[in-house]
Amino acid sequence: MLNVVIFGAPGSGKGTQSKLIAEKFNLAHVSTGELCRRAIHNNTHEGVIAKSYIDKGELVPDETIIDMLDAFLEKLPIDQGIIFDGFPRTVAQAEALIEIMKEHGTKVSVLLNLEVEKDELMTRLLKRAETEDRSDDNMETIKKRLEVYEEQTLPVIEFYRKKRLYKPIKGVGDIDDIFGRISEVLNSLK
Ligand code: ADP
DSSP states (O other), X not given: OOEEEEEOSTTSSHHHHXXXXXXXXXXXXXXXXXXXXXXXXXXXHHHHHHHXXXXXXXXXXXXXXXXXXXXXXXXXXXXXXXXXXXOOOSHHHHHHHHHHHHHTTOOOOEEEEEEOOHHHHHHHHHHHXXXXXXXXXXXXXXXXXXXXXXXXXXHHHHXXXXXXXXXXXXXXXXXXXXXXXXXXXXXXXX
């Protein structure tokens, strides 16, 4: 079973590529950012917690994220491969994911890291702020999110590198070309 983690800084294109991957490789797409935004929209207890962090550009506490993820995964068919988008974002989440996958009798196949330089990320995020109505896409929050990414999320790379599950992908250029590079890696795992 194919279980993919798509990794990268805010604005690296995780969401766009995840949708393409989910469709081509028949995977369930789970975006923890989307789970948060849905919880906020539905005004659930977890949503209220999530909003207070997201609006500041900070990470939502591991426990809240993991509870939301658990609830989502429970509803999936047992033989369904998954693409994780925006999770894990801390080493504690990476450790939790091992246990979660064990409970489902499976494991992570690969982590794909979309590599994009910081200037390009800023440009993309500011552009997205103009077209999408996301409360966390403003200059101040964007800077904070990139900082949090470097401090708390980057160490996740090392975690997967040690397990030999790490694959860097050049994340700039044409969307289809990036997807082509990803498909090559995923096809080689089948
Ligand atoms: P982006 O990667 O472009 O910032 P996401 O939709 O993945 O967009 O995440 C938006 C926000 O949701 C994050 O800044 C963070 O506050 C919260 N979030 C999403 N996933 C996680 C996670 N795995 N752990 C903690 N917080 C998360």
